[in-house]
Amino acid sequence: MKNVVLRSLLVGAVSLGALGGAAVAGTLDNVKQAGVLKCAVNGSRPGFSSVDSEGNWHGLDVDTCRAVAAAVLGDAGKVQFLKTNNQTRLTALQTGEVDMTAANTTWTRARDTDLGLDFIAPTFYDGQAFMVSKELGVESVDDLDGASVCVRPGSTSERVVSDIQKKKGIELKLVVIEDQKEVNTAFFGGRCDAMVQSSSALSSTRAAVADNPDDYVILPQRFGKDPEGPIVRQDDAQWRDIVQWTVFALFQAEESGVTSANVDEMKADSKDATIRRLLGVETSGGKGLGLAPDWAYQVIKQVGNYGEVFDRNVGKDSALKLERALNAQYSDGGMIYAPPL
Amino acid sequence: MSAAIGSYATIGKDAPRRPAPHGAGRLAQLKARYFATPGTSLLTIVLGLMTVWAVVSFVRWGIIDAVWYDPTAEACRTASGACWAVITEKYRVILLGTYPYDEQWRSALIIAIWVVWAVLTAFRLFPLRLRLAGWLAVFAVTLVLMRGGVFGLSYIGTDAWGGLPLTFLVFGGTIAFGIPLAILLALGRRSVFPVVRFVSIATIEGVRGIPLLVVLFFGTLILPLFLPPQLDVDKLVRAEIGMVIFFAAYAAEVIRGGLQAVADGQDEAAKALGMGYWLRMRKIVLPQAIAIAIPALFNDIIRAFKNTTYFAILGLFDVLGATKVALDDPAWVRYGLEGYLFVFLLYFLICSGLSLYGRSLEQDHARRTRRAEQ
Numbered sequence: 001m002k003n004v005v006l007r008s009l010l011v012g013a014v015s016l017g018a019l020g021g022a023a024v025a026g027t028l029d030n031v032k033q034a035g036v037l038k039c040a041v042n043g044s045r046p047g048f049s050s051v052d053s054e055g056n057w058h059g060l061d062v063d064t065c066r067a068v069a070a071a072v073l074g075d076a077g078k079v080q081f082l083k084t085n086n087q088t089r090l091t092a093l094q095t096g097e098v099d100m101t102a103a104n105t106t107w108t109r110a111r112d113t114d115l116g117l118d119f120i121a122p123t124f125y126d127g128q129a130f131m132v133s134k135e136l137g138v139e140s141v142d143d144l145d146g147a148s149v150c151v152r153p154g155s156t157s158e159r160v161v162s163d164i165q166k167k168k169g170i171e172l173k174l175v176v177i178e179d180q181k182e183v184n185t186a187f188f189g190g191r192c193d194a195m196v197q198s199s200s201a202l203s204s205t206r207a208a209v210a211d212n213p214d215d216y217v218i219l220p221q222r223f224g225k226d227p228e229g230p231i232v233r234q235d236d237a238q239w240r241d242i243v244q245w246t247v248f249a250l251f252q253a254e255e256s257g258v259t260s261a262n263v264d265e266m267k268a269d270s271k272d273a274t275i276r277r278l279l280g281v282e283t284s285g286g287k288g289l290g291l292a293p294d295w296a297y298q299v300i301k302q303v304g305n306y307g308e309v310f311d312r313n314v315g316k317d318s319a320l321k322l323e324r325a326l327n328a329q330y331s332d333g334g335m336i337y338a339p340p341l
Numbered sequence: 342m343s344a345a346i347g348s349y350a351t352i353g354k355d356a357p358r359r360p361a362p363h364g365a366g367r368l369a370q371l372k373a374r375y376f377a378t379p380g381t382s383l384l385t386i387v388l389g390l391m392t393v394w395a396v397v398s399f400v401r402w403g404i405i406d407a408v409w410y411d412p413t414a415e416a417c418r419t420a421s422g423a424c425w426a427v428i429t430e431k432y433r434v435i436l437l438g439t440y441p442y443d444e445q446w447r448s449a450l451i452i453a454i455w456v457v458w459a460v461l462t463a464f465r466l467f468p469l470r471l472r473l474a475g476w477l478a479v480f481a482v483t484l485v486l487m488r489g490g491v492f493g494l495s496y497i498g499t500d501a502w503g504g505l506p507l508t509f510l511v512f513g514g515t516i517a518f519g520i521p522l523a524i525l526l527a528l529g530r531r532s533v534f535p536v537v538r539f540v541s542i543a544t545i546e547g548v549r550g551i552p553l554l555v556v557l558f559f560g561t562l563i564l565p566l567f568l569p570p571q572l573d574v575d576k577l578v579r580a581e582i583g584m585v586i587f588f589a590a591y592a593a594e595v596i597r598g599g600l601q602a603v604a605d606g607q608d609e610a611a612k613a614l615g616m617g618y619w620l621r622m623r624k625i626v627l628p629q630a631i632a633i634a635i636p637a638l639f640n641d642i643i644r645a646f647k648n649t650t651y652f653a654i655l656g657l658f659d660v661l662g663a664t665k666v667a668l669d670d671p672a673w674v675r676y677g678l679e680g681y682l683f684v685f686l687l688y689f690l691i692c693s694g695l696s697l698y699g700r701s702l703e704q705d706h707a708r709r710t711r712r713a714e715q
Contacts, residue, residue: 056439082656083658
């Protein structure tokens with residue numbers, strides 16, 4: 001109830017603000033003047049944005065913000081993170097309280113067109129996925145014929161499961177359980193063979209609840225579209241370009257094999273034209289973006305390439321241990337693709 | 342039979358007195374209280390066993406089988422008892438929020454200063470003026486230490502402030518500015534000037550009509566839309582202003598209750614002595630009114646302390662918000678119960694401290710009144 005009131009109040013006020021043209025143009029100048037990038041994150045989503053025991057921020061979304069700070073200010077540390085929730089993550093951006101939002105928000109038509117915001121360059125493709133015990137020896141959803149599946153009633157997962165039954169012509173026994181906690185208990189207690197949720201949720205459940213996370217595997221197929229990435233205000237094309245190309249620089253660096261470890265070598269020795277452009281040896285497009293020529297070098301040096309960011313936050317070097325799946329480079333069958341520099 | 346006038350002495354033998362009640366000792370009292378009838382005996386035994394069972398299992402869970410230190414959460418997974426290791430691992434985030442790690446000694450020092458001065462204040466070891474001056478100094482030191490930028494301390498923006506220092510600062514500010522504002526609003530509501538009366542009533546009733554959450558959202562997210570961009574007031578300050586007004590609106594009505602309880606004759610007598618309005622209020626009416634209002638006022642003060650948890654919604658890490666974030670860690674997420682028990686204990690200690698202090702102020706007042714009436 002409270003949330004409904006708040007939300008309508010916020011929406012009303014924001015439309016008023018939009019009418020008055022209160023949103024700030026010239027974000028780049030503002031950020032440079034303040035010397036710090038303000039970035040809204042979720043803060044309660046380990047792997048994407050969370051706080052460690054020493055009070056430092058970590059995560060894929062957090063690193064996206066850091067990369068933009070490195071490109072604009074030359075220092076990945078100059079980010080001021082704002083913890084937001086699903087009600088405030090977009091409002092904070094609309095009101096100009098932050099310069100960008102990276103709070104695992106799914107890119108939808110309604111959000112993109114109605115709110116005066118631009119969704120750009122997804123950094124994580126989520127989707128509904130199946131988790132099963134390794135003992136089953138299952139490698140694909142097609143092998144699950146006759147398996148029992150734990151889902152919550154009315155959830156996206158339930159819809160996905162019934163769709164798959166129809167499409168693939170396999171029989172799945174639905175075990176419908178109201179509460180997510182109960183679903184977890186049922187699955188890890190062996191009451192059902194598979195559990196369906198978004199891949200990011202599955203991986204954090206596995207890390208947090210399973211007695212031995214290595215006993216469970218998330219099947220590679222993804223169902224339903226859930227692209228998540230940074231968001232900026234619609235009224236500032238230059239800032240939009242900066243954030244977009246920062247993300248593309250992360251992608252391109254991985255594709256070209258440039259890492260935070262070898263970036264200096266690459267800058268000095270590489271003959272590859274793309275790498276030379278990326279690292280600002282040849283014309284780097286920094287001028288067009290309003291950034292220093294070595295902006296992408298700073299991003300890679302301080303934050304790493306997309307593969308490094310993925311692996312340390314949600315991938316093989318993290319607690320979540322997500323496979324790359326849709327988040328692999330396009331050359332490996334994923335969706336990660338940077339336009340030519 | 343005639344007795345001497347003015348004497349209680351009776352002539353002749355006393356009527357026989359009733360014997361002392363059977364078995365008046367402590368044991369008999371216990372028996373009468375807990376084992377009077379078979380029904381009560383049964384109830385006592387059942388409830389007693391349940392209590393013993395609860396205490397024993399809590400001690401076993403919370404102390405004997407508990408894990409106290411375990412940086413990797415491995416031992417916690419196999420232990421059958423509580424995992425207090427979650428506190429030893431996360432206490433910095435819980436108590437100090439996202440304040441930069443290398444500078445956290447500053448936050449820790451602030452907590453120490455507040456606790457020490459609060460205890461000294463509570464035992465009234467110094468005269469009132471010195472206590473108040475001390476609190477001013479505590480505020481100044483807190484702001485300097487938290488913010489930095491002077492005396493070689495590095496600057497730290499309010500966005501990184503968090504944990505107990507933030508909770509203390511928000512609470513202290515609310516009380517320090519809220520009580521004077523509440524007094525003004527209460528006096529304003531009884532004012533003879535219609536404009537003052539109207540403004541006071543509008544403020545009090547308006548603010549009391551909306552939830553604190555909306556006040557805070559309005560102050561932090563919506564207000565900036567209407568203000569010119571040059572007028573960039575820090576978010577923490579905007580939220581704090583919201584807290585102060587919210588507290589004052591409630592406390593004003595409590596103080597007005599106190600004002601109405603002071604006999605009219607007090608004010609009239611002071612008027613007859615030729616005292617002006619502010620002097621009458623300051624010396625005669627308010628001291629009595631506030632003394633009467635103390636029990637209800639402490640209700641509001643304790644609530645103001647707990648309301649600091651709303652700051653989590655603005656993205657600032659108060660103690661509870663920081664705890665929630667600390668417990669999101671996949672390795673520790675199972676031990677939320679222990680984490681929240683710790684926070685419960687922290688809030689319980691502080692709130693019961695406030696409550697005890699309020700009661701001692703009441704007793705002081707009662708002593709003074711008795712002395713005045715003798």
